[in-house]
Amino acid sequence: MSGARAALGAGLAAAGLIAAGSAVAGLDALDVQIGKALFDRAWVVAPASTKADDGLGPLFDARACASCHPRDGRGSIHVEADGTLEGRGAVLALGRPDGSGDPVYGRRLQIDAVQGLTPEGVLAVEERVLPDGRKARVAAPRHLAYGPLDPATGLSLRAAPDLRGRGLLEEVPEAALAAIAAAQPEAVRGRLRHVTLPDGTKALGRYGWKASQPSLEAQSSEAFFLDMGLSTPLHPEPWGDCTAAQEACRAAPHGIEAEGQVEIAQSLLVRVVAYVASLPVPQPEGSANRKGAAVFAAAGCAQCHQPALPTASGGTARLFTDLLLHDLGPGLADTLSEPGVAAGEWRTAPLAGISDALKRKTGLLHDGRAQSVAEAVGWHGGQADGARRAFQALNAADRAALVAYVSSL
């Protein structure tokens, strides 16, 4: 990036018009456009005529990035009367305490498969009634096609987040985040999560509900691999998430024609990443709501949902997160343990784009259980318990102002 370009990008980022991370080295706007086409593209099953497009599956959750992140936005979680989930937009992550996946099902419960192969199961949820009467959502998959899950396997139902502006999360210097953590009062202090990369080195986790991926590239690569069954340079196995126990799946046709090839070449991956990085931060709706913003800060929400984070290029990421893990208590905990992360720990969810989620009724929180801002706050326990109590103690006018403010983001 030339100095002038960098300055321009930063200026626009400051104005909130465009993500500063949009200019990926060596790629131009047409590449970004190609990235968009690849993001929207429904991949097909091998062997198809379109060699570069095939290799989907054998097991998969969706054919396109866009099916879970519709219009780059958040996926909806719709629960039908019988408890099964309709549509795409959520995944069921599986894992054991040592970090491995289920011995048979792997790290995802894939709900779709190429013709001739049976999908792993159907996503469904049950309600767990808490002592105080609130109903927590619990993943309860049905029609498990390859036998029972391992007793040690934990489950985590996760919504596909809004991607707009999220490229900026990569641009926030680690030191700035550490400073924010240090400045947080003891009772709400979050922590940075460091994840181990395939090469053994450590990096700051920034993406996903539990900050388990360090970069857009790693996150996208995992999505191609786990959710669509397409191999990438970071995940070269062509069979995606089929385990050794799933023989027919491993033996199914795939899109690799020569040793060392992957289904999604680096040249494609970088363009998809450049596209995601180019998505501008969603702009708050309506006119500025100073009162709501003030109440938001006074209630302690802004401690975690930081309205703006600094970026390395001198801009700001107005996403309403601190990128830190916070323990929100047992009400939000699920049964999946990732090494080094407690079941109740979550990355502060960025609130930018929430107006769109509310409009489309996607559901809020990691598993889509809350239907409104107030309901989402109601689930804030643990380190956010103080903020929740402050919220619930607000007079009607202040509370309305706060809800209107958050709902406009």
Add this chain to the structure above:
Amino acid sequence: MRAPFAAAAIAFAVGLSGPAFAQAPASAPAKPAASAQPAASAKPAAAPKARDVVLHYANQAQAMYTNSYQAAVAMQTAINAFLAAPSAETHQAAKAAWKKARDPYQITEGFRFGNSIVDEWEGNVNAWPLDEGLIDYLDKSRPQSSDENPLYAANVIASKTIRIGKKTVDVSKITPQLLHQLNSAAGVEANVASGWHAIEFLLWGKDLHGTERGAGERPWTDYDLKACTGGNCDRRAQYLKVATDTLVADLKEMADDWGPKGSARAALLKKKDKAALAVIFTGIGSLSYGELAGERMKLGLLLHDPEEEQDCFSDNTHNSHYYDEVGIQDIYYGRFTKIDGSTMSGPSVADLVRAADPKVADEIDAKMAAALAAIKVIKDTADSGEMFYDMMLAEGNAKGNQMIQNGVDALVAQAHAIERGVAVLKLQIKVEGSDSLDNPDAAKKK
């Protein structure tokens, strides 16, 4: 299938008072346009009314889709004749009819972006890439495929049911509803089962030649009920018939959508003048830039993938690209030639640009002429039999790669020129992909 343009289109505001425009003398005499654009050069510099331009655009859309529909009806007649009496000759005639009907469709593609009704409909008609394994057998000679492998046998033509996610779909009766359902059963989830490329695949079969010479070589006997090759000839024939009927009906629907009481026309005419003009530019700008230059041409070049070409079974891509460009210009200049040779023309956005800033109008004329010329090189090279589009894409084919790159560059330049046209009319548009994305000054500079 692609997400509707409006969703992910990147909004940017034009209306820049860049130096390029500031310098243009307001009173410059209208220069005659390049000879390739007789419609433009014939026009005086006085601007037509914006409303008249919009109305003419709607009329032209109706006429162009009607034209495409009529061409498809001729194809349908040929396909019905083939199915009634399969032979090498009737098969050949059906394939020729597909190619002939394809061009009149391609010239309508500039209507797609900007008009959400068209964009939503497009998935049933022209979606790409095609999951042809869902429709029919692929390649029985492919080494790792065995006839026992159930994954190769599971296709609509050979099966009674197909599973999509948790739903099992009954495909025992092939109907237009079924094909649409397969396309849209679960949004982007579904496979592409209908439209131009499904028919193309059913007529030609998979092109097994890679980047070598040759198109798909499906034998006509795949439709011979007496000595059937490939199995299930009756189902295949039924599929081809239904897919063809469905396409014809879909084209008729779009022609009607632009008719006097049509929803696409109504949606456009409801808009204020500037917003309606913006739709016109959005369509041609998006097709020129993100769609044709980006997804359809540069991506293929990047991958050197022989089948990263739209009309991959028939090796007709050179024509589909060329007629896309013809359509862009037809819409810009407000004129077009019907399959019966008659022409139509009327007030256009080109007239508005010329009246507002002749210099910018000249530039657009020049860039459009250059884009058409660059793609014509590709078309002529393919038509002459020297090399087809899939061969041009091949890694190491410097000459072919360069031809495609020249096409990409010319289309990008054309898109930038169109952006300047937008700017002189002080419109706000959403173009799919544009330098303005990460460098809003780009439109001013070039």
